[in-house]
Structure formats: C-alpha cells, structure tokens
Amino acid sequence: MTTLSEENYLKAIYHLGKQGAVAVSTNAIAEKIESKASSVTDMVKKLADKNLAHYIKYQGVSLTNDGRLAAALVVRKHRLWEVFLVENLNFSWDEVHDVAEQLEHIKSLKLVNELDAFLGFPTHDPHGDPIPDKDGNYAPTKSINILELEVGSEGVLALVKDSSDVFLKYLNKNNLALGDVIKVLEFEPFDDSVTIQTKTKEIIISKEVAKNLYLSQ
C-alpha cells in the first residue's frame, strides 16, 4: 500500500519522466514537489525498496512497471475527479486542482471505476489532459502547439499545458475555453507573440501564453 506522500513522489517522477528524460534528478523532483533534494533522496530509497522505482546514487530515478502503474492510477483519479467537479458540481476549470490533489489519494478501485462509468468514460480532463485507463494507458494526443502552426491555420483549443489557476483565469478573462475554434493570424518575430482570432475577437498573446495552448484539427 502506498502512502499519500509516496503517491505524490510517484506522480512527480511520472510527470517528469514524460518530459523526455529517462532518469529524473532528485533536484527536479524536489522542485516539482516543493521540497528539498535531501528529502527526495530519502523517499526515493523507500520507493526503490518497495520496487516502485529504480534508483542509482547520483544517477537519478525512474519508475518500475509497478511504480508507473501506481502513478498512472493517481493521475487517473485526479483527472476523473476534475471532470466530476466541473461536470456535476459547478466547479470551473480553475477551481478543481486543489480539491483533486486531495481526492486523487482516496483508495478504492471500485470508487474510481464506478466514477469513470458514471462520467461516461471521459478521455480527457477539463484542461485537455488525457485520462489513463485501468491499465495506465491512454491514446497518444495529437494536438499541436500554436507556435508550430502556419499562419492562417485553424483548430480547436484541445489542451492547456499549464493548468495553474493564474493561467486559467487569464484565459477566462480573454474568453478562451477548451473547444473554442482559434485561427492563427500572425507571428511577430520581435517577441514571438502571436495574433489569434478567438470566438469573440482578435487578440495578441505572448510567447509564454502560446507555449501552453494546443490545438487539434
């Protein structure tokens, strides 16, 4: 059985592992989880003892199959609860994360699978992130970052990579929501800002914003 703290480490390693790197550094984990590298070293040894992680001193950490499945289950629960909160309890997409951080640790396979069925087996959470199935798998996402599109191309906003409430509130303020049709009008070479056509108006978004918006076509 995994503790709450172990689950948070597993999830951090899981997410960092997706970002390319085979082995994840203790410092990277510490930053993600807002703790210290020394604490990470301690915990990573425990995860290795439980056969949830591979760990070689000074070389970094990766998940075992068991660890990856455990992490995927936590992510699955997090995202299913986010869907529930938005679809059924009148939460907006910028309010769900902190509650989901708590709900993702509730232990009951029946609960997560019944919740999945109740929600109609959703494939994506309110931020466009994919929801792993029971086995931890999900279809590879095919959405493309705005910065990689051609001028004139159009798509549906399918994923916001940053789902911090400050970013989501920025999107709310600018009337941008998942599912909206967006057209790329112009790239500005000076600062890499992008002019886009939204549902309601033409706006200029910074490179930092554009980096976090993915469209599907």
Next chain:
Amino acid sequence: MTTLSEENYLKAIYHLGKQGAVAVSTNAIAEKIESKASSVTDMVKKLADKNLAHYIKYQGVSLTNDGRLAAALVVRKHRLWEVFLVENLNFSWDEVHDVAEQLEHIKSLKLVNELDAFLGFPTHDPHGDPIPDKDGNYAPTKSINILELEVGSEGVLALVKDSSDVFLKYLNKNNLALGDVIKVLEFEPFDDSVTIQTKTKEIIISKEVAKNLYLSQ
C-alpha cells in the same frame, strides 16, 4: 486547520457525547478509535490548545462550540458521500463506510455544499442516520426501536444503528432494507427475541438485532 487525526478524534468525541455522557472518558475514545488511552490523552491536549475541546485531567473531555461544528462537518461529509456512493456509484449500503471514512476528510466547503445540492439535499444517509446541515444541525429523529413497540404495531424501517458491514450483510441476507414495512408479531420473554413480518416472510430476530432496528410510523 484540523488534521485527519484530529478530525477522527473530534468525530469520536461527538458520537460518544450524543450517547448521554456530558464528559467523555479517554478510555471510551481509545476504544472507539481503536487506539490507546495514552495516545488519547496526548491528542486531547492538542484539541484543548486549539479550543476545540474542554479537557480537565481525570475528568474527561467535551467539545467546544468550534469543536462540535468541526465534528458535525466531518459527519456531514461522511454521510453525504455515503449517499452519493449508493445513489450514483452502485455501492451497496454495506460497502460505503470505509470509503466514506476517507472522503470525510477532504477539505473544501464548496465541494461539500455542491455535493449536497447535487444529491438534492438529502436528510438521511443510507443507514438512516441524519445528515447535519452547514451549521451542524439536523431535525431530531422520531423513529422508535423495535423493542419499544407493541405487538401488532407496524412501521417503516428507518434507521439501523449498527452500520458495520457484518450487520448490514445479515440484513441483506434476510431481505431487510431501509424503507421496508415491518410488523411486530411476538415478543419471546425467554431470550427477548422478536418475531416480525417482513416484506417477504415471517422471521425471528434476536434481541441484539432488534436493538439496532428503528421504525418510523
């Protein structure tokens, strides 16, 4: 902010306090939460420091207004989640308790109040226990224990006092469910067993069983 452990102590004191006693003994609390009296003494001091409990050495514990409200909120969450699990996620009444024990500690006032609304503001949980409102209040229950009825009287099964899964499974096996009409047919003086007419057949229940069944008329 209360910790998970503090909340479990508050809830235990809350429930024991309902059973008559003004001040609750450390031993009684220890038994209820399956710990040791010495651990209870430690925790009760912390609760007193936080103004959640009144505590006088050797004299027992009671809740302050803040403590009672905090405890009632935990009970409210527990019972609302039980309703959700039964009504929406295909749990049966003997499967909900352990999951509700976890869900009752999720911290979000919006969550509990939206859940309440989603469920249609239920007044009782799947075991017939009343659900406290935001202020910790609930209407006094008027159901009567089977042992206090007259032979020949009839009522609707409204509350099972013991909601352990072993007792609930006994009721399932005997086709007894909340809402069923039950008629008292005979009291046996020798062992205080009771013959009752259920939905489907006539059965004899022991005193121990009868003590836990409450009817409303």
Next chain:
DNA sequence: ATATATTTTTAGTCAAGACTAAAAATAGGG
C-alpha cells in the same frame, strides 16, 4: 588536467502521532 561550481548524498534534528511501561489519581467495598 586541475580547479571550481553544481548536484547529490549523508548526518543529525525535529514534529506529529502512535506505542509500552510506570506512576498517579480516582472509585468502590468493606
């Protein structure tokens, strides 16, 4: 290749929440 900077681990502490064993207080029976 060596010196320096950065990263990572180790050693030593701390707080929360549990426990056991011993001491202290209370309650009951004669």
Next chain:
DNA sequence: CCCTATTTTTAGTCTTGACTAAAAATATAT
C-alpha cells in the same frame, strides 16, 4: 475511612516524512 482495583496520565521510544548543514561526487571551464 482506608485499601485495592481501575482509570488516567506521564515518561520515554519509535516511525514517517520533513528540514539544515556538511561532505562527497559529478560536471564545467580554463
């Protein structure tokens, strides 16, 4: 009223998961 049984508290430990500071390993730059 006192002696004993029971209850409750205190003292001392343990485990988990965090931290700081120091040591060790690795990476980088001249």
